[in-house]
Amino acid sequence: MDKDLNQMSQKELEALKADIDQALASLESRRRTEARVAAESAAREHGFSLDELLEMGKARGSRTAKKNPPRYRNPENPTETWTGRGRKPGWIKEALEQGRPLSDLEI
Known part of the structure; x- marks a missing residue:
């Protein structure tokens, strides 16, 4: 060509x-x-x-491919959840700083 x-x-x-x-x-x-x-x-x-x-x-x-189910829920905003793995969300850190035990946030 x-x-x-x-x-x-x-x-x-x-x-x-x-x-x-x-x-x-x-x-x-x-x-x-x-x-x-x-x-x-x-x-x-x-x-x-x-x-x-x-x-x-x-x-x-x-x-x-299974996701871990959420173990914790934000009481002020129930749409925010956390599986307990990875970095702690801000709402978890705030609750712990206020002296609340993590068990209070369990689902």
Whole structure:
């Protein structure tokens, strides 16, 4: 392909760009298909289907995504809660400075 880009019109350059974008999308699609076929083959060699392995990963990830439930609530603003982990919110610090025990703020 011996084209002098400097000699091409804007319309020709835009058409060339569209062709290149289409070729890149097609290449990516082929590469994904090849990768999936290779992954399915590797899974079969070990006695699994690729879908089984992917489901195992989803189940494992969902266990680690659990949030800690809140353990403390601000009595002046019940929408403010704290799990007891990480930095203490300002309302917890203020209550402790006022001499209130942390147990007074438990849910």
